Amino acid sequence: MTSSAASVSHRSSAPPLAPERPVAWPKRTRRVLANGLEVVLAEARTFPRISANLYFRSGNAVTAHRTPGLADMTATVVRTGTTWRPSRQIEEDLRRMGAGLGTHAGADSSSIAASGLAEASTGILELIADLARNASFPEEEFERERRQRFEELRIERTTPGFLAGERLRRVLFGRHPYAIVAPTEDQVAAYTRNELVEFYRHHYVPGDSLLIVVGDFAADAMLDKIEKIFGDWKAPQPELPMSPEPPKQAGRRVHLVQMPGNVQTQVVVGNLAITRRDPDWYRLLLANSIYGGAFHSRLVMNIREQKGYTYSPRSGANPLRQHGYFSVSAAVRNEVVAATLTEIFYEMDRMRSIPVPAEELDSARNYLTGVFSLGVATQEGLLGQLSTVYLDQLPEGYLESYRERIRALSAEDVLEAARRHFDSANAQIVVVGDREQIIDQAALFGPVTEYDASGNIVPARPLDVMQA
Amino acid sequence: MNSSPGKSASTHTSPKSASHLHIPVEHTTLANGLRVVVSPDHSAPVVTVGVYYQIGFRLEPRGRSGFAHLFEHMMFQGSENAGKMEHIRLINSSGGLLNGTTNYDITNYFESVPSNALERILWLEADRMRALKVDDENLRNQRDVVKEEVRVNVMNQPYGGFPWLDLPPVAFRNWPNAHNFYGDFADLDAATLADVQQFFHTYYAPNNAVLLMVGDLDPSEAFSFAKRYFEDIPPGAPTPRADITEPPQTEERHGKVEERLGPLPAIAIGYTLPPRESEDWFAMGIVDRILHGGRAGRVHRKLVLEEQIAVEASGGADLIETNGPTQMVTQIVHKPEFTSEGTVAIFDEIIEELQQQGVAPEELEPVKVKFRSDFYSMLETGMGSHMPRFGLMHYLACFTLFDGDPHRINTILDGFLAVTPERAQAAARKYLVPQNRAVLIRRPVNLPTPANPHVGNGGAR
Numbered sequence: 001m002t003s004s005a006a007s008v009s010h011r012s013s014a015p016p017l018a019p020e021r022p023v024a025w026p027k028r029t030r031r032v033l034a035n036g037l038e039v040v041l042a043e044a045r046t047f048p049r050i051s052a053n054l055y056f057r058s059g060n061a062v063t064a065h066r067t068p069g070l071a072d073m074t075a076t077v078v079r080t081g082t083t084w085r086p087s088r089q090i091e092e093d094l095r096r097m098g099a100g101l102g103t104h105a106g107a108d109s110s111s112i113a114a115s116g117l118a119e120a121s122t123g124i125l126e127l128i129a130d131l132a133r134n135a136s137f138p139e140e141e142f143e144r145e146r147r148q149r150f151e152e153l154r155i156e157r158t159t160p161g162f163l164a165g166e167r168l169r170r171v172l173f174g175r176h177p178y179a180i181v182a183p184t185e186d187q188v189a190a191y192t193r194n195e196l197v198e199f200y201r202h203h204y205v206p207g208d209s210l211l212i213v214v215g216d217f218a219a220d221a222m223l224d225k226i227e228k229i230f231g232d233w234k235a236p237q238p239e240l241p242m243s244p245e246p247p248k249q250a251g252r253r254v255h256l257v258q259m260p261g262n263v264q265t266q267v268v269v270g271n272l273a274i275t276r277r278d279p280d281w282y283r284l285l286l287a288n289s290i291y292g293g294a295f296h297s298r299l300v301m302n303i304r305e306q307k308g309y310t311y312s313p314r315s316g317a318n319p320l321r322q323h324g325y326f327s328v329s330a331a332v333r334n335e336v337v338a339a340t341l342t343e344i345f346y347e348m349d350r351m352r353s354i355p356v357p358a359e360e361l362d363s364a365r366n367y368l369t370g371v372f373s374l375g376v377a378t379q380e381g382l383l384g385q386l387s388t389v390y391l392d393q394l395p396e397g398y399l400e401s402y403r404e405r406i407r408a409l410s411a412e413d414v415l416e417a418a419r420r421h422f423d424s425a426n427a428q429i430v431v432v433g434d435r436e437q438i439i440d441q442a443a444l445f446g447p448v449t450e451y452d453a454s455g456n457i458v459p460a461r462p463l464d465v466m467q468a
Numbered sequence: 469m470n471s472s473p474g475k476s477a478s479t480h481t482s483p484k485s486a487s488h489l490h491i492p493v494e495h496t497t498l499a500n501g502l503r504v505v506v507s508p509d510h511s512a513p514v515v516t517v518g519v520y521y522q523i524g525f526r527l528e529p530r531g532r533s534g535f536a537h538l539f540e541h542m543m544f545q546g547s548e549n550a551g552k553m554e555h556i557r558l559i560n561s562s563g564g565l566l567n568g569t570t571n572y573d574i575t576n577y578f579e580s581v582p583s584n585a586l587e588r589i590l591w592l593e594a595d596r597m598r599a600l601k602v603d604d605e606n607l608r609n610q611r612d613v614v615k616e617e618v619r620v621n622v623m624n625q626p627y628g629g630f631p632w633l634d635l636p637p638v639a640f641r642n643w644p645n646a647h648n649f650y651g652d653f654a655d656l657d658a659a660t661l662a663d664v665q666q667f668f669h670t671y672y673a674p675n676n677a678v679l680l681m682v683g684d685l686d687p688s689e690a691f692s693f694a695k696r697y698f699e700d701i702p703p704g705a706p707t708p709r710a711d712i713t714e715p716p717q718t719e720e721r722h723g724k725v726e727e728r729l730g731p732l733p734a735i736a737i738g739y740t741l742p743p744r745e746s747e748d749w750f751a752m753g754i755v756d757r758i759l760h761g762g763r764a765g766r767v768h769r770k771l772v773l774e775e776q777i778a779v780e781a782s783g784g785a786d787l788i789e790t791n792g793p794t795q796m797v798t799q800i801v802h803k804p805e806f807t808s809e810g811t812v813a814i815f816d817e818i819i820e821e822l823q824q825q826g827v828a829p830e831e832l833e834p835v836k837v838k839f840r841s842d843f844y845s846m847l848e849t850g851m852g853s854h855m856p857r858f859g860l861m862h863y864l865a866c867f868t869l870f871d872g873d874p875h876r877i878n879t880i881l882d883g884f885l886a887v888t889p890e891r892a893q894a895a896a897r898k899y900l901v902p903q904n905r906a907v908l909i910r911r912p913v914n915l916p917t918p919a920n921p922h923v924g925n926g927g928a929r
Contacts, residue, residue, distance in 0.1 A: 012549045014558055015591050018584040021513035021684065046511050047844040087773070091764035095834040098841025100762065117841045144776055151732060151779040151803065158626045158729040261728070264619040296553065296560040305553060308612030311620055331620040363561030370563010370582045374854045377512035381853035 023373055025400060026382060029219040033227065035234050036207035040390055041222055042214045044379045049098075050215030051115035051383050054128050055391055057210075057321075058203035058238060059108045064177030067195055068187050071105035073149065074199045078112065079103045080141035082134040087141055090127070097123045103131070107178055108321040109391060110203065115379075118216040122225060125213075129229045132204050142193050149188050156182060157453045160266035160432045163257045164329065167430045167451065168270045171255055172325050174247040184454075206230065207237030210390050214383040246272055246323060249426040252446035256439060257432040259453060265337050265433035269344055270327035271423035276319045276392050282405050283417035284326070288317050290364045290414065291351050291422070292328055298347050299328065307343070309336045317421075321392065326421055337431060338441035345427075351418035355411040369403040489878050491847070491860065494687045495868070500703040501675025504694045505864050505874045507682040509857065515586050515683035516857050518578035519593045520865040523671035525649040526572045526792060527710045534651010537570040538614050538659060539667050543577060544568070545606040547596035552606060555592055562588055565854055570649075573791040574869065576862070580855045583684035587693050590679075594697035597677070600668045604661055611656050618650050626729040630910055631736030631799050638723030639738050639906035644710045645793050673704025678868045682857045712792040714740070720902035727912040730801075732779065733808050734910040737815060738795035739899055741785060744870065749787065750883040751895035756785045756796050757835045758827055758892065759818070764834075766818050767798055777811050778802045788863055788880070791870040795906070808909045819900045826893035836885050843881055 029041040063070040079101060080087045094101050099116025112131050114124050156162045166181045173179035211230070213222060249271065274280055285293075292299030292315030303309045313330035328348075332340045356364075375381045376399070389398045431442045435450065442448055450458040495505040528536040546552040559566045564581030577596075579589055622628035633650060640646040679698065681690045717740070727734065742748035759767045760783040771778040783798035802811045827835075850859025860877070867876040 011591070014550070015587045017562060017588060018586070020582060020584045023513055044511070046509075047848045049841065049844055049848075088764075088769070091762070091769075092834065095761065095764045095838045098837045115845070117837065117844075144773070147776070147803075148772075148779050151801075154731045155626055158731065160624060262624055264616065264624040266624075294560050295566070296557045301553060304613055305609065308609045309616070311613050311617035331616065331624070333616060333619070363557065366563045367560045370585075371565060371854060373512070373563065373582050374514050374565060374580050374856060377514045377856035378849050378853055380849055381856070384853055 023376070026376075027219060029223060031223060033206070033231060035231065036209075036237060037230055037233070038210045038390065039223065039226055040210070040212045040386055041217075041219045042212075042382055042386060043217065043219055044214050044382055045216045046379060048118045048216050049115060049379065050118050050121045050124065050213060050217060051113070051379050052121075052124060052128060052211065052213045053111055053113040053383060053387060054132055055210045055212070055387065056110045056203050056205070057108065057208050057391065058240065059105045059110055060180070061107045061177035061243070062203065062240060063199065064180045067191065068180045069183035070191065070195060070199050071110050071203070073145065073188070073191055074196045075103040075105040075110050076145050076149070077137055077142050077196055078131050078135045078200065078204075080145065081136045081138040082130045083136050084130060084134060087138070090131075093123070093127060096120075097127075099124050099127075101127075115215075121215075121217060121222070122229075125225060125229050129233070132209075133233055135200060135204075137193055137197055137200070139193060142196065146188060146191065150185055153182060153185055153188065160259060160262065160264070160331065161329075163259070163453060164266040164268040164430050164432045166455070167255050167257055167432070168268050168325075168327060168428065170455070171253070171428045171430070172246060172249075172270060172272055173323070175244045176246045176323070177243055178246070178320055178323060202238045205235035205238060206233050207235065210387075212383055212386050212390065214379045214386065243322060249423070249428060252425070252427055252429060254429045254431065254442045254446045254448040256435060256442055256448055256450045257430065257453065258435045258450060258458065259432055260434055262433045263334070264331050265334050265431055265438050266329070266331050267337060267340055267344075268327060268329045268430040269341070269427050270325050270430075271421075271427045273317055273324045273326040273421040274319070275321065275324045276388070276394060278324075280417055280420065281319070283409060283413045284317050284421050285368060286364055286406060286409050287351060287414045287417040287422070288315055288326070289368055290356055290360060291315050291347060291418070294364070294367055296363070296367075298350070299344065302347060303330060303332075303340055303343050307336075307339070309333065309340050319392075326423075334433060334437040337433075337438045338444055341429065341442075341445050345424055348418070348422045348424040348427075351414070351422055352424060356414050358411070361411050361414065365406050365409065368406045372402055372406075489881060491877055493864065493874050493877060494691075495874050496691060498674065498695060498699045500699060500701055501673075502694075502698050502701070503678040503868050504691060505678060505680045505868055506685060506687045506690045507857075507860060507864065508685055508687055509682065510684050512856060513583045513684045514580060514856055515583045515681060515685055516578065516580045516855060516861050517586070517589050517593070518576055518680045518861050518865060519597065519677055520574050520576045520680070520869060521672055521677045522573065522707065522869050523575055523676065524571045524573040526644045526712055530643055531655065532659070532663070533648045533655045534614070535655070535659060535663065535667065536575060537650060538610065538656055539664060540568050540570045540575050541610040541614055542600065542602055542606065542664055543596055545602045545610060546600070548599040548601055549595050550592060551601070555596065558588065558592060564589070567851075571789060572786070572794065574789075574865065576865065578855070578858065578861065580858070586681065586685055586690070590693045590697045593679070594701065597672060597674060597698065598701045600665065600672075602661070602664065607659065607661055607664060611659070614651070614656060615653060622650060624729075627727065627734055627801070627910065630725075630734055631738075631797055631908060634723070634725050634910060635736045635738050635795070635797060635906060635908050638721050638908050639740065639795055640714055640793060642712060642714050642793075644712045645714060669704060671707060673707065674698060674701050675703045676707040678865050680861045680864055682861045682864070714793045718903055721906040723906065723908045725908065725910045727910045731912055731914065732801050732804060733912060733915070735800045735802065735808050735811060736797055736908040736910075737800075737812070737905060738797045738908075739905045740793060740795050741787070742895075742899065744791060745883070747891070748895050748898065751887050751891045752796060752899060753785065753787050753884050754832070754835060754839070754887040754892050755822070755896050755900075756783070757839055758822065758831065760784055760798065761835055761838055766822070767815070770818050771800060771802075771811070771814060775814055777806045777814060788866050791866075804915055808911070812907060819896070822896045823893065823900065827889050829889060832887075832889055832892065836887075839884055840881060
């Protein structure tokens with residue numbers, strides 16, 4: 001810096017960006033072991049820690065038709081005991097290694113994820129392997145977790161955001177397993193220990209799994225370690241069932257979930273879209289960030305910063321493995337439900353009909369590429385990005401080419417993506433709140449079906465006959 | 469004042485400590501009193517920048533509940549050269565993310581950006597430190613937004629505001645510590661534009677703030693930018709500080725709150741902590757982890773795993789981030805067939821055991837290992853995966869504003885790791901006592917009957 005520059009005091013316009021500094025991609029190693037386990041390592045020596053996630057490409061969707069939520073319950077009980085370690089020892093071993101553990105299942109995958117001190121990396125990987133291979137499903141731990149699940153389900157059924165998301169998935173996916181995001185209490189009551197053990201035996205297997213380790217280590221030594229710990233693990237790859245297609249929607253419909261007395265309405269609008277493997281994916285990401293995916297997006301400007309209807313409006317492209325969907329959400333005061341829906345559709349239609357101005361396009365491209373760089377700058381973030389690439393089996397250069405691909409997109413691309421994937425005319429509308437305050441407003445947007453918080457359809461009744 | 473801050477800024481090499489942490493930290497103070505702290509790290513081409521003002525909801529004016537937070541929203545509504553939304557647009561379009569939060573003793577504004585946007589970010593932060601340019605329309609708009617924030621986070625959410633809004637009014641007697649931090653709607657409605665400008669001039673002066681820059685930067689260039697954009701902002705009068713001292717507590721305090729949505733009873737138990745960075749404060753940091761450290765912690769193990777009374781039992785203490793009366797808080801959500809009184813009685817057994825039998829080294833050492841690991845993790849992230857080094861910046865800010873010494877980042881761990889079993893036990897005996905605690909019960913309006921057939925027999929079929 002020259003001293004003369006310092007004499008130019010506060011300027012009236014923002015300084016330009018300096019030349020971009022290159023992203024130094026972390027050293028990455030990929031290896032498939034003889035038993036089929038795919039191993040991806042990335043060195044990130046920011047802090048003396050490692051994060052290791054073991055993924056199986058089987059989740060709740062696999063058993064949704066016969067036993068909803070089984071993968072979830074299996075993952076929960078996996079951490080409660082192995083042939084070698086009772087529950088309490090697992091937790092104490094973790095603490096001794098400065099480690100945290102999460103075992104989870106989503107629609108498409110199950111995971112055993114641990115992170116802790118780099119100096120304990122052998123022990124952390126051994127614990128992950130023990131859980132993946134030797135979980136013992138103690139009967140009493142299973143019953144305790146089953147009861148926990150009941151109580152969690154009851155709390156979820158009083159949470160507006162959960163109820164809105166659940167209903168949207170039901171409506172968009174119909175008979176496809178993605179329709180079901182949580183089991184009923186009766187379904188949880190019917191789980192047997194044997195079902196958990198069977199799911200574990202078929203799906204926690206190396207032939208279908210992916211181990212990603214990020215952190216402070218040398219890849220060669222880490223690979224040797226992994227070979228020793230996981231190399232003799234053998235089990236065949238599971239067969240995954242075929243799923244029926246989600247329904248085609250014809251016209252907007254309204255789905256109202258009743259929560260009497262609520263002081264705010266949760267609004268969600270959505271339609272089926274695409275997965276990350278679709279060639280349109282980058283275009284959709286860019287269109288979404290202009291529409292409602294960033295703080296400086298049109299929807300946030302409109303219904304938050306201009307109109308003050310809501311605190312946290314947002315839109316998102318939600319990619320699952322077989323299908324994706326686009327959704328828009330906002331929690332708004334009860335008086336402005338119709339006004340909010342009007343603006344949500346206005347902004348969708350504007351994206352679908354008028355090309356994005358050059359400056360806005362440029363901003364959005366910079367936003368996505370910059371945020372991408374932020375997202376790979378921590379161990380946790382890098383692990384998240386790598387898991388996306390490898391779990392979804394995206395092309396090897398996905399991360400490295402992402403920013404160039406975003407930069408190459410035009411206003412025409414955005415228009416095209418909005419036309420294809422913001423299905424304004426057939427979007428499904430979910431509102432969760434106090435029926436008497438919102439039904440007249442919601443009914444302006446399409447035929448209404450009403451549900452209670454348990455998901456049962458409430459028979460239609462004249463608006464003037466109010467239930468006590 | 470340094471004419472060349474980069475050179476004359478103090479540099480620091482941490483002594484070899486138990487934690488072996490060695491984070492480079494440089495700092496200086498500009499002529500107007502603004503403190504500037506930088507920590508270079510070139511592992512990725514990104515920087516995280518923050519401006520922390522020493523004003524939080526605890527320090528807001530009496531009768532103006534929620535004002536500090538409402539004001540935080542106003543800081544995004546326009547400044548001298550960056551009109552409404554211009555601030556956000558410029559950061560997003562530079563590839564960055566931003567936010568602000570209001571806390572007990574500080575309000576922060578921060579952004580993570582690719583490192584080529586550093587100068588632009590500093591220009592933006594300086595512009596709004598220099599002059600806020602907002603009107604009645606902006607205030608009305610943000611008042612509406614804040615009300616929806618309160619509805620979505622508190623009023624329309626099961627266990628919303630539990631226990632962070634519920635417990636302070638029970639635990640404390642002095643208004644700054646004990647009022648509704650999100651604000652009563654009537655108080656929010658009463659706020660005027662004149663209040664906004666006055667608050668700005670009182671608390672948002674450079675001499676009441678610290679600027680932090682961590683990540684891919686050259687310290688001398690960073691100091692030079694800071695000087696260029698911030699140094700001619702005029703300092704304010706010395707900042708008034710509310711008296712936040714608490715009168716001595718002589719007996720256990722109790723409170724009850726209604727839960728409108730959630731089906732299960734919840735309990736919060738808070739113990740007031742000893743003064744910041746005292747010997748006992750470090751000891752209580754370790755006691756907190758003995759009790760609350762995840763599933764291996766005593767509280768979760770007893771209440772959730774062994775007795776199976778609770779579905780959730782966790783807790784913690786805001787140690788580094790607060791600078792006044794604060795509590796270690798345990799939160800419990802329990803099954804409806806147990807009474808809240810009975811649940812507290814079991815919790816008390818956990819406390820008594822710690823007081824009477826202390827903690828064995830075989831338990832204490834792993835607690836410290838986890839403490840260290842969690843500290844590293846906080847420094848690296850701390851605010852989701854897209855705000856690199858947020859936690860490092862956050863702690864540097866607290867050490868600068870509260871202790872006058874950002875270098876404490878490299879030594880603070882030593883204080884926790886030096887706690888012995890004897891000191892932990894002594895602290896438990898001294899602080900985990902009824903006359904130092906508050907118990908809050910949040911009781912559902914619709915408590916389900918325990919006779920549910922799935923539940924009575926443990927859900928077996």
